[in-house]
Amino acid sequence: xxxxxxxxxxxxxxxxxxxxxxxxxxxxxxxxxxxxxxxxxxxxxxxxxxxxxxxxxxxxxxxxxxxxxxxxxxxxxxxxxxxxxxxxxxxxxxxxxxxxxxxxxxxxxxxxxxxxxxxxxxxxxxxxxxxxxxxxxxxxxxxxxxxxxxxxxxxxxxxxxxxxxxxxxxxxxxxxxxxxxxxxxxxxxxxxxxxxxxxxxxxxxxxxxxxxxxxxxxxxxxxxxxxxxxxxxxxxxxxxxxxx
Ligand SMILES: NC(=O)c1ccc[n+]([C@@H]2O[C@H](COP(=O)([O-])OP(=O)(O)OC[C@H]3O[C@@H](n4cnc5c(N)ncnc54)[C@H](OP(=O)(O)O)[C@@H]3O)[C@@H](O)[C@H]2O)c1
Numbered sequence: 001x002x003x004x005x006x007x008x009x010x011x012x013x014x015x016x017x018x019x020x021x022x023x024x025x026x027x028x029x030x031x032x033x034x035x036x037x038x039x040x041x042x043x044x045x046x047x048x049x050x051x052x053x054x055x056x057x058x059x060x061x062x063x064x065x066x067x068x069x070x071x072x073x074x075x076x077x078x079x080x081x082x083x084x085x086x087x088x089x090x091x092x093x094x095x096x097x098x099x100x101x102x103x104x105x106x107x108x109x110x111x112x113x114x115x116x117x118x119x120x121x122x123x124x125x126x127x128x129x130x131x132x133x134x135x136x137x138x139x140x141x142x143x144x145x146x147x148x149x150x151x152x153x154x155x156x157x158x159x160x161x162x163x164x165x166x167x168x169x170x171x172x173x174x175x176x177x178x179x180x181x182x183x184x185x186x187x188x189x190x191x192x193x194x195x196x197x198x199x200x201x202x203x204x205x206x207x208x209x210x211x212x213x214x215x216x217x218x219x220x221x222x223x224x225x226x227x228x229x230x231x232x233x234x235x236x237x238x239x240x241x242x243x244x
Contacts, residue, residue: 131176135178
């Protein structure tokens with residue numbers, strides 16, 4: 001099959017690309033760093049029998065990057081599914097942030113994902129088949145004073161995916177969003193976190209194994225499906241004291 005991966009150069013996106021390439025799929029991998037993508041492209045081509053292509057674009061305010069990406073997708077050929085593990089967060093994302101940080105976080109984590117899906121959806125609708133896989137975060141379970149805009153963007157993304165699944169309920173297009181806990185990716189290296197970090201390779205293998213699953217939204221690692229209730233319903237007098 002032919003898959004588009006947005007945010008394929010590191011972390012979970014890279015793990016997904018490696019697993020899909022090893023399974024013989026054709027890939028169009030997208031990220032901002034051209035050199036990372038070139039190196040990954042060569043590596044992936046050796047792992048499987050599929051054709052691997054790459055496209056570098058810097059998701060930012062405005063639609064120039066989107067027009068370039070659309071052009072690339074249209075000449076790339078058939079598209080069977082998209083994975084969107086793109087994301088960006090900042091240590092300066094407090095309750096007051098600069099416009100630059102706010103725009104960048106919202107654009108990369110929410111607006112860009114919606115724009116890309118909106119372009120690809122007619123391709124899937126035309127053949128009544130396709131896979132759309134997005135990535136939320138447990139940080140959006142309950143607002144707190146750190147990662148403020150990131151959490152809001154991920155919650156918006158979850159709402160968008162609910163709408164997407166509802167709108168496509170009568171089709172064979174499968175919509176999934178993974179609500180991820182901490183991952184053992186470069187963002188978290190050296191960080192002391194309150195819960196264990198998941199191996200992105202294990203997460204990627206699970207995502208691919210469950211590609212046809214009709215669950216809509218799911219927590220991963222799975223212990224978060226229980227933990228979410230504690231985070232959501234922890235009494236305010238306790239929650240307000242927590243620093244995480
Ligand atoms: N890490 C965690 O603990 C965690 C927890 C919960 C949810 N998540 C979510 O899970 C997903 C994967 O996380 P991860 O840690 O694997 O991410 P990551 O390692 O930071 O990778 C993010 C990917 O997005 C691309 N990207 C970022 N900004 C871009 C831009 N402006 N234009 C184009 N590409 C851009 C990066 O490529 P370039 O470097 O080339 O820009 C990279 O390929 C994300 O949606 C993240 O929000 C992560």
